[in-house]
Amino acid sequence: MDENTAISSKPNSKEQRIDLTHISLRPLHLSDLDDVMVWTTDEKVPKFCTWELYTCEEDGINFIENxxxxxxxxxxxxxxxxxxxxxxxxxxxxxxxxxxxxxxxxYVIGSKYWGKGIGTQAVRLAVKAAFTEFPYLERVEALVDVDNVGSQRVLEKAGFQREGVLRKYLFIKGKTRDMVMFSVILTDPHV
Incomplete structure (x- = not known):
């Protein structure tokens, strides 16, 4: 399989392939409000995030504008x-x-797009942009909840190194959570 093409995580699935060359990163615009509301109102998405499920368009507008x-x-x-x-x-x-x-x-992606390589591709693009647009950077790090195995795989596939577990590191949604620290540094061979 080509690195730029992903197949559904279910081999026998009838879902169509996603051409990862069609994944791009661009600024958010107010015209994206309907799309933003799809993933911010999806109950699965904010499970491991610091933010709560959005309940109205004003939440989405606030996110985009502020x-x-x-x-x-x-x-x-x-x-x-x-x-x-x-x-x-x-x-x-x-x-x-x-x-x-x-x-x-x-990062956050609508649940309908999980397991298709999109997150990994987006992370790769973001890391490349980070080291290009901010030439003083030496390190990009990411914290992931220990129970968020999917996000951990995204980072590993994108070339991040797992550094360790930070015990009782963040207080999120009423509970102190263990977090896994990942990083990629400028001198890593794949960057």
């Missing part, structure tokens, strides 16, 4: 220019001068 603009870098994950998810980079350098050479990667 929340997404606060990231160092935030793009829509698009299939044929339809926003099926979002990927972002966050920097803590303004608060921690020792970490000014790294950013944290975060």
């Amino acid at each position: 929340i997404a603009t606060k990231f160092v870098w935030c793009k829509a994950i698009c299939l044929e220019d339809q926003a099926i998810g979002c990927i972002s980079l966050t920097s803590y350098s303004e608060h921690d001068r020792c970490r000014n050479k790294s950013v944290e990667l975060g």
Whole structure:
């Protein structure tokens, strides 16, 4: 199978193939509101996220106009220019001068697109963009809930190294969670 083409995770599935060359990253626009509402109102999507399920269009508008603009870098994950998810980079350098050479990667994709290679392709594109657009960067890291095995596989397939488990690291949705730290650094051979 070509690296740019993924087949459904179910070998006997009748689902059509997704050509991963049709995956792109671009800025989010207010015109993406209907697409954003599809994945932000999907009960499966925010399970491991810090945000709660969106309940109205005002939530989506707020995300596009206010929340997404606060990231160092935030793009829509698009299939044929339809926003099926979002990927972002966050920097803590303004608060921690020792970490000014790294950013944290975060991403979310509508559940209908899980297991098709889209997340891996989007992460690869984002890492390439991060090291190109921010030449001072040496590291891109990602924190994943220990129970979010799918997201861990996405990062591994995209070339991230699993560094270890951070026990009781984040308090999310009323519970302290163990998180797995992943990273890719500029000198890694695949970057």
